[in-house]
Amino acid sequence: MLTPRWTPLRFHPVQQAYWNSPSRFNTVPAGRRSGKTELAKRKLVKRALVGTEFDPPRFFAGAPTREQAKRIFWDDLKLLIPRHLLKGRPSEVDLMIRLINGAQIWVIGLDRPERIEGSPWDGGVLDEYGNMRASAWPEHIRPALSDRGGWCDFTGVPEGRNHYYDLDRAARAQMTGLVGDWASFHWISADILPPDEIAAARRDLDDLTYRQEYEASFVSFEGQAYYPFAEGTHCARLKYDPRADLVFCFDFNVAPEIAAIVQEQMLPNGLSGTGVIGEVHIPRNSSTPAVCRRLIADWGGHQGRVICHSDSTGGARGSAKVLGSDWDLIRAELSPLFGSRLRLSVPRANPPERVRVNAVNARLKSAAGDVRLMVDPVTAPQVQKDFEGVRLLAGGAGEIDKKVDPGLTHLSDAIGYYIARQFPLVTREVTAHATEGH
Helix, strand or coil: CCCCCCCCECCCHHHHHHHCCCCCEEEEEECCCCCHHHHHHHHHHHHHHHCCCCCCCEEEEEECCHHHHHHHHHHHHHHHCCHHHECCCCECCCCEEEECCCCEEEEEECCCHHHHCCCCCCEEEECCHHHCCCCHHHHHHHHHCCCCCCEEEEEECCCCCCHHHHHHHHHHHCCCCCCCCEEECCECHHHCCCHHHHHHHHHHCEHHHHHHHHHCCCCCCCEECCCCCCHHHHECCCCCCCCCCEEEEEECCCCCEEEEEEEEEECCCCCEEEEEEEEEEECCCCCHHHHHHHHHHHHCCCCCCEEEECCCCCCCCCHHHHHCCHHHHHHHHHHHHHHHHEEEECCCCCCCHHHHHHHHHHHHCECCCCCCEEECCCCCHHHHHHHHHCEECCCCCCCECCCCCCCCCHHHHHHHHHHHHHCCCCCCCCCCCCCECC
16 A cells, blocks of 8 residues: 555456556546546556656646646545655646656646647546547647557546547457457446445436436437426326415526426325426517516416526526616516515526436436426426427537527426526535445
């Protein structure tokens, strides 16, 4: 044990094969919290401590951004290397560690892939590779490894069928039984994490997201965006409680102007969940104040709290271009009626589009089969149409295709802002090093 940070590991067989891999390039798509990054860090330190024939030996630990790279690697690398093997203090400015054998380990963000150019490298690790620019490897990193015949490992969960999928597929195609330049290693979280954590993840996530995040599957995000939605499962007459919290979900837009009305309740399937009990859908020539006036006409008698959800911008188009922030317009229209019972839930930043879609899909149907989002087809027919009609970009990584039908996406987006904020999908963390004791 070099330092206390080198806690004992019991290797999964595929992890052992990765650790001992003689291949120059290794793709490692593996499930969340399953030890892939931990093994890559240790492998990097081991290679740096051994050094190379070149002076100085230079190694990198890369991630999609500098902030991510620092968070993933920096503190752990310093703890993995014994102090007596350090040459001076690690540079907190440059994120560089120098060893007494002359080797250097640099922590680098690949949001600017040119950072890796200019000097030759002996090897390195690219974590969360699926979130990096597709051009980072072929145009910047691969050429920088040529002078010294450097190695590289690609770790991270898949991100749809993007450049990581292509690279891993190419690596697998070259695995012919003989040692080659490329190799691929895959394992799932269920092989490492406790069964209760896997069961909890299946309850929390929709099936596609679970398969991607915990089974490291390169799932294809194409076709129906809200793929679990089925009329027979998700559409039913729902109840309205005049005293319970009522949620108005907005999507600030030019046309159509919309709002979805949501209330948490006991659903007809016997589970507590989110019920979409109404909508406002004005196809054209409308504004945020007009939507609010429709909400007052339909729901003005509500006796409980009224909570408004939408995006963080307050609208850069539509009403906001002329009249001011959409949030200000909502407050001006609704506060005279609802007074202190009105709440505006303004997020600091918008969640990424796919995060919203995944959160909604997990609510529609978790990997464990729980349905916790339903729509009243009589009072919210456009919401049903939205869930049925929104499509993903072909060949993308889960982005919504806004051009298929410009009238769609807005109601489901509005509901997505609410669900992503109230029922966020979180990466379940069990222990700092998921392979310990396994």
